[in-house]
Amino acid sequence: MAIEGADIVKAAAFIGAGIAMGLGAIGPGVGEGITAAKACEAIGKNPREAGLLTRTMLVGQAVAESTGIYSLVIALLLLFVV
Amino acid sequence: MLGFDIQIWIKTAAFVGAGIAMGLGAIGAAIGIGYTAACANIATSRNTKISGTLFKSMLVGQAITESTAIFSLVIAVLLIYLDIPKPTLLKAAALLGAGICMGFGAFGSGVGSGMPAGKACLGIERQPAMTGRLMTTMLIGSAVCQTPAIFAMVISLMLIFIDFGNSPLFPTWAALIGAGLSTGLAAIGSGYGGGLAAGASCEGVARQPQSVGTVITAMLVGQAVAQTASIFGLLISFILMFKTYPESTTLSASMALLSAGISMGFGGIGPGIGNGLAAEGAVKWVARNLEHSGDLIRTMLVGQAVSQSTAIYAMVVSLVLIFVV
Numbered sequence: 078m079a080i081e082g083a084d085i086v087k088a089a090a091f092i093g094a095g096i097a098m099g100l101g102a103i104g105p106g107v108g109e110g111i112t113a114a115k116a117c118e119a120i121g122k123n124p125r126e127a128g129l130l131t132r133t134m135l136v137g138q139a140v141a142e143s144t145g146i147y148s149l150v151i152a153l154l155l156l157f158v159v
Numbered sequence: 160m161l162g163f164d165i166q167i168w169i170k171t172a173a174f175v176g177a178g179i180a181m182g183l184g185a186i187g188a189a190i191g192i193g194y195t196a197a198c199a200n201i202a203t204s205r206n207t208k209i210s211g212t213l214f215k216s217m218l219v220g221q222a223i224t225e226s227t228a229i230f231s232l233v234i235a236v237l238l239i240y241l242d243i244p245k246p247t248l249l250k251a252a253a254l255l256g257a258g259i260c261m262g263f264g265a266f267g268s269g270v271g272s273g274m275p276a277g278k279a280c281l282g283i284e285r286q287p288a289m290t291g292r293l294m295t296t297m298l299i300g301s302a303v304c305q306t307p308a309i310f311a312m313v314i315s316l317m318l319i320f321i322d323f324g325n326s327p328l329f330p331t332w333a334a335l336i337g338a339g340l341s342t343g344l345a346a347i348g349s350g351y352g353g354g355l356a357a358g359a360s361c362e363g364v365a366r367q368p369q370s371v372g373t374v375i376t377a378m379l380v381g382q383a384v385a386q387t388a389s390i391f392g393l394l395i396s397f398i399l400m401f402k403t404y405p406e407s408t409t410l411s412a413s414m415a416l417l418s419a420g421i422s423m424g425f426g427g428i429g430p431g432i433g434n435g436l437a438a439e440g441a442v443k444w445v446a447r448n449l450e451h452s453g454d455l456i457r458t459m460l461v462g463q464a465v466s467q468s469t470a471i472y473a474m475v476v477s478l479v480l481i482f483v484v
Binding site: 084085087088089091092094095096098099100101102103104105106107108109110111112113114115116117118120121122124127130131134135138139142145146148149152153156157 | 344348352388409410411413414415417418419420421422423424425426427428429430431432433434435436437439440441443444445447448451454455458459461462463465466467468469470472473475476477479480483484
């Protein structure tokens, strides 16, 4: 196996991208699931406000999603820019 | 170092793989079985008159939960005793990947299957007349919950038995270990998430016996969406195993393929659990508020779709790592 300095850096960037996106996806996935579960609970208790509750759920999830998007950005930066 | 006799490498990889498969694979089933036993004890203490029924239900539930550990045992025994017809270094990597895949893959389904079994015991104590329906609900829910572990076993068996003979060692070795990581890790979330939905449906059926049809429908829809994360993992594993790679001895070519497995594997855990939580919430409230089941299932699906997005990001990064860089 011929290993050079630039090759090690590139390999590290690839592994870093995988770790960033893989671990970074856990939090938003679980968090948005909790939001959806609680939204279902709220709609079950107060079905007339279903529209308002769904909207609130989506806004909350969009904010929770941001860390997943940060992970994606970092992963793509590692893959294509660095 | 690579100059040792090839049998040494095959045996080393197979034995380490067998240890990982059985060691990690035992965790989930044991937790799930323990949870079932705990619920059965609580239920028995509340209503000692039906202790026989509860004992029987507990054993049925535990037997299903046990199956993930048995999958691991099968893979571990195969790894220990199987004679590899054409031993190569690539096969050694495949055997290690098979062990990793089954070890991680059994975890989520083991914990998950315990939940419907436990909730069914508590439900039988609450509504002894509903024993039959609760057992049916539990069996359906647990069966769906097992599928991620079965995906992991399929990938493990493929890694053990497929002949990768003509592929170049570098970088295919990393693709095979990545294939194990991708399905194995992604199965954790889907297995656990499917269990959450199944547990909520057993609880709901016990609370509102007339809601059984709608509750099972909501559970199956929720579990199906929760399964997608492990199906993404399976897809990436298939691509990693069956794509042909040009020979490249650079470190980066190997690491890109390994990293594709890491990204999809870990990336599938969160959305799988999240989709399961959403399904749990929806199923629980479908049972309590049957006339609004449509609204609840719709909200669940919208919420799950958003939760799913991070698994899709992870899949995109994996596909870029395999095909682009």
